[in-house]
Amino acid sequence: MITISIDRVIASKWEKTVVLLQNRTLRKFVPETERLNSQKLQRMLKRHKMVYVKPVKGGGGVGVMKINKLSNRNGIRFKLQNTTSVKRFKTFGGLYKSLQKQMKSRDYIIQKGISLLKYQNKLMDLRIMVQENLKNQWEVTGSAARIGPTKKIVTNVSSGGITVDFKKMLNHFYEDKTEQDQFLDSLHQMSLEIAKQLQKYNPNLKEIGVDIGLDDQMHPWILEVNTKPDPRIFFRDKSTIEKVVRYGRAYGRKYDLTPKFKHEKKYANKLGEIT
Template structure:
């Protein structure tokens, strides 16, 4: 197993390093998709095992640089990013095109998860975990992200929107007890992620866990962000206020300026949220 040493910083940038650390936890390893560093051999191997994979920049966020590869019949391949789709008759053709798009940056390959869809659009979750005022890990927010039509990512910066995840659960679980049990599972999973990363970086104060659900409602940890953006919770004033209160306690300052139309809409509904939080004690 690769040995990982994190810098003495609250931000852990490398997706690969975070994945390696999570895989060292037996409980969490069941929820982490098969992942490799991207090169010619590993891509070939992964496409033999999985008919769909995602490739992601090792460092970066917002869905930038993410691409999806499907292995089609007759040894053909389809490569899709946020703006285009290309098909290739050979693996070498696919790989050479990929190299050009990678621009000499390091990438990882991740087993593709057939995510649950809402109204034919991809859906995943963001769960926020923070160090609270008692210096304990606490889940402070959860939201569902709905991707734009035909997009391969759910990020708001790529046209996605956020919705109340508890309300979304009504579409998958009719029984309230089952809803609460499933939500508790996701929260416990996210807390375990925080605890595991904290073992390797005790300066960690907050994380945003991106979780995908497959058609069996099995949760998969798609990514962990150690500098999460709280604007995803604009729909819920109490959540935003708690996130900011905890963040201030450990010295984090958030840029809450709305960037996208749906954020501006909800910021206005919440009564000028920037001003209310500025005055919040």
Template sequence: MKAVKDNLPQSKWLKTKLLLQSGSIKRYIPDTRRFSKSNLEQMIYSYGMIYIKPERGTYGNGVIRAERGEQQGFKYQYEEIVRHFDTFEAFHKSLAKKTGSRSYLIQKGIHLLKHNSRRFDIRVMVQVSPKGAWEATGIIGRLGHPRKIVTNYHSGGKPMAIETLLHSHLSPHRLAQLTEELNVLGVRMASHMRKTYPKIQKIGVDIGLDRSLTPWIIEVNMNPDPYIFNQLKDKSMYKKVMRYRRLQLKKKQ
């Protein structure tokens, strides 16, 4: 609610459009469009797998993963429910009924890396430091529930150290490089967004890694949950995130 009071953007569409204005951020953003029959048709045929999500959703609620079948046909999944369709018409009709009059977006699907057969993504926390500069204060993986298509903590995802999730995918040296790249990206996103929204004090970036370890921005949150970092055994990130947060809250008073 606070985010609304501060006039921070809630719409995933507005946030995506804003980030696309930056040349250095743009290449991390998967093709994202408004839900419509023609966009659905173009995107499902171009990408094979897409995510359909409410423009103003949170916690993974209402998120749908849709795919073309290997031979023919289509399917989509939300929560733990999977539906199959023989034709594009039937597939679209069912999705249109499900989305109703609410505004949804379609995004190119990222084939997220897996750990123990479960998909995971990464959350990067960026906050204003005591000195007033942007700083990436936390990075954590979120391992999705085995039967779900989202990784959110509130949808059964498990926050875990990125070292645990990534050690079988890349060397410690490459992991350090990737972490640095994501931290730099997070800071760049925060400073870019602050030009339009001067009140921003923190952002939480959801990053998906595909099978070639390329990072993709799934979304940016204006009111990220600081407590997921408390799930890590090592409390250093959690302590820093909370220290910076207390400072911001004090400044606001």
């Protein structure tokens, strides 16, 4: 167990995981996570066959890699995939040596791989924005499904992913409208609980972006919590971004809403109107 100083921004994915695991309600939604070293990676691959390795600090999917343990007649035992390439290895030593080269001097975590739900054969996950509102109460201010590019291991917009209305996506998984509403409400309640839990260790925390993955049983998994979330993920919904910016302005946050990617240009006028 690590000691986390109170009243400090928790930027480390490892520290956030430790904080969330201290909450009994949230514990069942946190994938098994370890600090990366050779021994722990071997154990995790033995247990789960698929894991993700992520930089302890950073966002946007940068540096994220996926490792699969394979059963292959040709002797290929491991597959290492990042956002641009796929490599295969016959030995764990070869895998780890390649991994170290890509990691450079950065610290990484290992996270149990979740077989995410797919939409049109593309990975899908969910971003939920939670902020302190004008009454200093936590409120869910936005939610969107992210659809990753074909064959990519991340769904981030910066990696070519697109965002869609998650409420509409639920039509593909629940026929009953009441079930849809109940499921979405349960995700919102979980996100609010995450915000409250992290705020215990960082009283100045005012906003988070929760990345949630759903497995084939519709069980939610907390993939990551961003303490400086980018509201541009909601660029299709002007009213959502207006609320996010209004709340953010109240606690001193400023957002760069300049479109950075091709699929945002269509909505550039909407973003530009919000100051």
